[in-house]
Amino acid sequence: MKILAVDTATEACSAALRIEGETISEFQLAPGAHTQLILQMVERLLQQADIKIAALDALAFGRGPGSFTGVRIATGIVQGLAFASDLGVIPISTLAAIAQRASEEHAHKNVLAGIDARMGEVYWGCYQQADNGLVTLQGTEQVSRPEALEISDPQIDWLGAGSAWGSYAEPLQLKLKPQVSRYDAHCLPSAVHIVQLAQYQYQQGRCVEAAQALPVYLRNDVAKKSTKKV
Template sequence: MKILAIETATEACSAALLIDGAISLRYQVQPRMHSQLILPMMEELLNEAGIGLSALDAIAFGRGPGAFTGVRIAVGVAQGAAFAADLPVVPVSTLAALAQRGYREFGFRQLLPAYDARMQEVYWGGYVVDGQGLVRSVFDEEVSTPESVTLPDGLNWQGVGAGWDSYRSVLEARLGNAFSGCEPGLFCSAEDVALLGAALFNEGESVAAEQALPVYLRDKVAAKPKQVNQ
């Protein structure tokens, strides 16, 4: 299997190339530079491997939630590359990819990834690690105030991501005894987008390039008052 993955939804910009289980990575924490960095990163990886886009099975991308501009960059680049090479794309949750990195680097098996969504809110999800070493969601990802995030069942939950840097005290109080610690310095990486993208591809979760859509989560929140008033 050959999958090229890109991730631009947070402060870190990265691209990864997965070939038969081996992953090569380009990764830089350079806010507001993603549009200049991502295409050269992709080109470097392909040239290093001696292959072109047409040799890939799919392109995976971090589809959000995250910074609006960063998510749009990932969608646009993934679509452009997929159209050029007639490839399917695999949308991967950036919260899931962040959780996957928490497991990959720290061995956490019950993870609560959080990004700062601004407006005193967080993007929030809950994941556990399955028998294949991949994270699986235990409740729907959401955007909410730190005081009202969905609580997971059980104990020993670890937080990951910058949302914990912004709202640790509130989130810790909300979780109570379920909280076991956090790593707020983690950003999403294309390496984990590639790992999850490969699994989703094998499960038949790829889509055509024109169906590569962003997930902002806040769109759903904005729509709720309209639905209530109808």
């Protein structure tokens, strides 16, 4: 199985290539430079593996939520590559990628993943690690103010992960203690974990055509502006 994944939904820019269970990748914190970096990353990985895009089985990408511009960059790149090489696409939630990374790095099965959505809100979702080692969404992904978050199962211990825990640590802790005992505010999505989740989706036959590989913003009004009360 050969899958290429990219992610540009946050300040992190990354690409990963998984071939027969082995993964090579590139990851860089580069706010505002994703357009310049991501195709170069893809090209280097393909050269390193000595493989052409057309020889892959599928493409995967971080479908959001996240930065509107960043999510669109990954979506556009993957759609273009998929159209050109007639490949299927596997969209993966960036919140799921954060949860997968946090679950592995902290050996914790229950993760409340959150991304700073700006305008005083967070994108968030509750994930639990299944028997196969991959995280699954509990309930739905949402966007809300930090004080409105609700844990899917408050009777168990949760790990917080993602930039929301850096931007809104105080209100999140006030709302969610003691259910969330600790958090990692520096846990960002990575193409390594996107391709890991995508492999399972591919095995389940959950590829879509390029035209159906769409971003997920969660916030309906992408042009919404914050306002001040006078």
